[in-house]
Amino acid sequence: MRLNLRRAVLLGVFVCGAGAAADAQSRMxxxxxxxxxxxxxxxxxxxxxxxxxxxGGIPPLRPTTDMEELRANTRALAARIQTARExxxxxxxxxxxxxxxxxxxxxxxxxxxxxxxxxxxxATDEQGRAIRVPPLRVNMEWPSTVPMQFMPPRALLALPxxxxxxxxRLIGRTLVLWDLHADLIVDLLPGAVGT
Numbered sequence: 001m002r003l004n005l006r007r008a009v010l011l012g013v014f015v016c017g018a019g020a021a022a023d024a025q026s027r028m029x030x031x032x033x034x035x036x037x038x039x040x041x042x043x044x045x046x047x048x049x050x051x052x053x054x055x056g057g058i059p060p061l062r063p064t065t066d067m068e069e070l071r072a073n074t075r076a077l078a079a080r081i082q083t084a085r086e087x088x089x090x091x092x093x094x095x096x097x098x099x100x101x102x103x104x105x106x107x108x109x110x111x112x113x114x115x116x117x118x119x120x121x122x123a124t125d126e127q128g129r130a131i132r133v134p135p136l137r138v139n140m141e142w143p144s145t146v147p148m149q150f151m152p153p154r155a156l157l158a159l160p161x162x163x164x165x166x167x168x169r170l171i172g173r174t175l176v177l178w179d180l181h182a183d184l185i186v187d188l189l190p191g192a193v194g195t
Contacts, residue, residue: 036101040160043093044177047186048163051179054080078182082139090138093177093187102159102175106193109158115193122149122170133171136190141183146171155193 058076061069094102110118125131125147132145142148151168159168162177166186169176175192176185 032097033101033104036095036097037160039095040093040098040101043095043098044160044162044166047093048165050084051077051081051165051181054084055181074181074183078141078184081179081182081184085139088138090188092138094175094189099189099192102189103192105158106155106175109155110152112194114152118152118170119173119193122172136171136174136176136185136188138185138187140185142178142185143171 055077057080058073061073064070091099123131131147134143134145136143149170151170156168162168165179165181167178167180169178170193171188173191173193175189177187178184179186
């Protein structure tokens with residue numbers, strides 16, 4: 001009887017201790033995510049400030065149907081941003097802590113099966129042919145071989161909000177932070193989603 005009581009007490013201590021450890025881990029993860037979110041917002045704000053400063057020197061677009069004029073405006077902004085950010089490495093915005101936060105949010109947004117279906121869909125074009133993805137890098141234009149595809153709404157809801165200049169996009173399993181005004185990859189997170 002005494003032995004069973006001792007086991008029950010030890011088991012209770014173990015279970016309570018495990019619960020307390022899980023609560024502490026959850027608090028720590030919440031604090032780490034909050035810190036990562038602050039870093040992400042600060043770095044995105046820094047990028048957008050630069051974008052707006054550089055965009056300010058380009059003549060505003062006028063209503064036109066001339067696609068070459070639109071492309072010239074986009075290329076002018078892209079060239080300015082590329083020059084200003086020529087030494088910025090991958091991970092300047094998607095830091096290790098930000099990357100961990102985003103991977104966690106994306107993993108919780110959709111089931112592995114749903115991600116599998118989406119990744120299968122992203123791997124082919126409208127004719128069912130495999131999409132050729134070139135090596136991706138920061139400050140490159142959106143690859144011409146990769147169609148502009150959707151982001152799952154539940155994934156977008158799980159990710160931190162972005163200012164109007166930026167969007168999230170997926171190229172395979174890589175999450176891309178894309179500047180739609182300049183048509184540039186601002187940062188990328190390889191292996192952002194998996195199955």
